[in-house]
Amino acid sequence: MSAMSILALEELVKHFPTKRGVVRAVDGISLDIAAGDTLGLVGESGSGKTTTAQCVVGIYPPTSGRIVFEGVPIGMAFKQRSKELKRKIRIVFQDPGSSLNPKRTIKQILSVPLQVHGIGTRQDRLNLMNHLLEMVELPPADYLHKHPQAIGGGEKQMVAIARALATNPRFIVLDEPTSALDVSVQGKIINVLIRLREELGLTYLFITHDLSLMRNVATRVAIMYLGKLCEVARTAAFFRSPLHPYTRMLLSSIPVVTDEEEVLKPKKIVSQGEIPSPVDVPPGCSFHLRCPERLPICSEVDPEMTAHEDGRVVRCHLFNGSERAC
Amino acid sequence: MGDRLLDIKDLHVGFRVFEGNLRVLNGVQLDVKQGERVGLVGETGCGKTTTVKSILRVLPMPPAQITGGRIMYRERDILEMSRGAMTALRRHELTAVFQDPLQSLNPVFTIGTQLRDIVKDSAIGRGKRLTRRAVEARCIQALRETGMPDPERIMTNYPVQLSGGMRQRICIAEALSTNANLMLADEPTTNLDVTIQDQILRKLDQLVEDKGASVVMITHSMGVVRDMTQRVNIMYAGNIVETGPTRKLLKNPKHPYTQGLMASVPKLTGEGVSDGIAGRIPNYLEPPSGCRFHPRCPYQMSACSDEAPPFFDITDAHKVACYLYGGEK
Numbered sequence: 001m002s003a004m005s006i007l008a009l010e011e012l013v014k015h016f017p018t019k020r021g022v023v024r025a026v027d028g029i030s031l032d033i034a035a036g037d038t039l040g041l042v043g044e045s046g047s048g049k050t051t052t053a054q055c056v057v058g059i060y061p062p063t064s065g066r067i068v069f070e071g072v073p074i075g076m077a078f079k080q081r082s083k084e085l086k087r088k089i090r091i092v093f094q095d096p097g098s099s100l101n102p103k104r105t106i107k108q109i110l111s112v113p114l115q116v117h118g119i120g121t122r123q124d125r126l127n128l129m130n131h132l133l134e135m136v137e138l139p140p141a142d143y144l145h146k147h148p149q150a151i152g153g154g155e156k157q158m159v160a161i162a163r164a165l166a167t168n169p170r171f172i173v174l175d176e177p178t179s180a181l182d183v184s185v186q187g188k189i190i191n192v193l194i195r196l197r198e199e200l201g202l203t204y205l206f207i208t209h210d211l212s213l214m215r216n217v218a219t220r221v222a223i224m225y226l227g228k229l230c231e232v233a234r235t236a237a238f239f240r241s242p243l244h245p246y247t248r249m250l251l252s253s254i255p256v257v258t259d260e261e262e263v264l265k266p267k268k269i270v271s272q273g274e275i276p277s278p279v280d281v282p283p284g285c286s287f288h289l290r291c292p293e294r295l296p297i298c299s300e301v302d303p304e305m306t307a308h309e310d311g312r313v314v315r316c317h318l319f320n321g322s323e324r325a326c
Numbered sequence: 327m328g329d330r331l332l333d334i335k336d337l338h339v340g341f342r343v344f345e346g347n348l349r350v351l352n353g354v355q356l357d358v359k360q361g362e363r364v365g366l367v368g369e370t371g372c373g374k375t376t377t378v379k380s381i382l383r384v385l386p387m388p389p390a391q392i393t394g395g396r397i398m399y400r401e402r403d404i405l406e407m408s409r410g411a412m413t414a415l416r417r418h419e420l421t422a423v424f425q426d427p428l429q430s431l432n433p434v435f436t437i438g439t440q441l442r443d444i445v446k447d448s449a450i451g452r453g454k455r456l457t458r459r460a461v462e463a464r465c466i467q468a469l470r471e472t473g474m475p476d477p478e479r480i481m482t483n484y485p486v487q488l489s490g491g492m493r494q495r496i497c498i499a500e501a502l503s504t505n506a507n508l509m510l511a512d513e514p515t516t517n518l519d520v521t522i523q524d525q526i527l528r529k530l531d532q533l534v535e536d537k538g539a540s541v542v543m544i545t546h547s548m549g550v551v552r553d554m555t556q557r558v559n560i561m562y563a564g565n566i567v568e569t570g571p572t573r574k575l576l577k578n579p580k581h582p583y584t585q586g587l588m589a590s591v592p593k594l595t596g597e598g599v600s601d602g603i604a605g606r607i608p609n610y611l612e613p614p615s616g617c618r619f620h621p622r623c624p625y626q627m628s629a630c631s632d633e634a635p636p637f638f639d640i641t642d643a644h645k646v647a648c649y650l651y652g653g654e655k
Binding site for chain 2: 209216252258270
């Protein structure tokens with residue numbers, strides 16, 4: 001763990017026992033997020049990215065492994081977390097339609113975290129709420145007394161972001177904040193998030209399935225597949241030379257809109273198969289059933305994370321140890 | 327032009343609701359030639375699905391009412407067809423794939439039951455009665471064509487036992503099992519992951535190619551349209567605002583709405599995203615006068631609020647409904 005790191009996951013595991021077997025939602029991931037970074041956690045549905053986020057926020061205590069925030073382990077249950085910790089780590093959910101209470105006004109919604117954390121006097125709070133709405137570019141006079149149903153989807157998500165900012169956090173988990181919205185609305189939210197990160201010195205864990213979006217937002221990208229990481233790299237390097245076959249499959253599947261982007265896509269890897277159920281994970285490398293470049297070893301031994309230049313980490317037998325060109 | 331398969335002219339569709347009259351489609355123009363793939367792109371609530379449902383005539387009426395326009399299919403007006411003729415048309419000619427396969431598949435019947443019904447019914451419509459074995463064979467073949475592993479087992483499964491990608495494949499198998507001529511694909515891959523989306527689109531592409539069918543691809547994804555279609559129509563608030571050859575149009579969008587949309591799509595080149603388009607889609611109870619985009623348009627002029635702009639030609643095929651391009655003519 002480096003000195004700069006604000007959040008570190010060490011061999012994080014979260015299993016859910018069910019009648020049909022153990023769901024291995026998160027199955028041993030290790031990650032470092034440096035202060036001021038935006039880590040884009042990308043994966044298909046069912047890959048465990050939301051569970052990872054929920055472990056960080058404390059919604060689930062991890063089955064094993066450690067979560068370290070600012071040098072302190074925080075793997076305990078939510079109830080045991082200190083208020084100070086809850087103030088510092090906040091989350092924005094995917095669908096603002098269901099994460100904002102429809103019966104309350106925006107003012108009431110924003111005042112809850114302020115009251116819970118005992119921030120300011122009554123008058124201070126009102127000023128603070130005005131300031132929060134201004135930060136997300138909503139004129140307070142127009143919005144403070146409205147109900148969520150009276151405003152658009154993008155504006156609702158802005159309110160959810162303002163609510164997350166209310167406690168002056170250090171770290172925000174963004175769980176697919178724009179995937180329920182149209183592209184013309186998404187742009188605004190992304191730009192506000194980037195501006196806030198710079199202005200307030202925030203760190204984001206940005207969960208999404210949209211790689212093109214990550215290219216424009218994240219400083220580092222981590223690809224998740226069936227509860228494990230495949231590849232972690234700095235954004236520019238990641239998109240310049242993706243290594244893991246799954247990463248290349250993902251990238252080559254993106255439908256792009258310009259010729260310039262077409263050039264950037266890796267050579268077409270024909271996508272085949274589907275993500276298996278996390279109840280019975282295939283032996284060896286969990287991706288080997290869909291991998292076009294599988295080796296005999298892949299179905300037997302699960303590859304280790306190996307480090308490459310530029311701080312890139314890959315978990316694949318193709319790049320294990322030997323400096324093999326791709 | 328005689329080779330037009332589908333030709334929608336000036337279609338107006340409204341919905342009567344408690345608050346008044348929602349004027350949703352406001353003169354939609356759309357044509358599809360035999361064997362052509364046409365895209366219809368727009369954001370949530372712009373009337374894409376209403377257009378598809380009008381073509382299939384499955385809009386619930388009331389509250390919906392078609393207040394004007396014609397939908398010509400092979401020189402016949404769909405809106406004036408008798409019920410029997412419409413059923414026959416749906417049996418042989420039209421087919422549709424919708425966004426949510428769980429809603430288009432019946433949860434209490436097996437895939438086999440549903441697929442057999444479609445195959446049998448479509449054969450009866452052609453005046454043929456298939457033997458049980460022939461029906462079975464055709465179902466299995468339809469499933470196999472969509473790249474489904476183990477079709478015999480899938481036939482005995484219920485929709486809930488399958489994944490989202492598999493369900494959508496079944497919908498595509500159902501849609502293509504009738505050898506229809508025009509396929510209306512309404513956001514067929516919106517709920518799916520990119521790798522699965524890629525598989526489904528390639529399969530769809532290949533099957534449509536093999537059968538020589540025409541496709542209307544409805545989506546909000548510019549990327550999907552670019553991959554799948556030859557011509558694209560951009561829709562905003564019940565109007566087609568721009569139409570043209572897909573790649574040319576996306577490379578060089580003319581309408582301010584299309585430009586705004588293209589700028590807000592995040593790109594792999596990583597130059598950041600634009601702020602998007604300010605404001606939101608209008609309320610259909612009282613849509614803006616003139617061009618429906620003018621309250622959000624950065625280039626609005628006085629003419630924009632007076633009268634809706636007609637189509638102006640950029641090139642032969644590329645047309646744009648915006649006064650900015652009216653000067654040259």
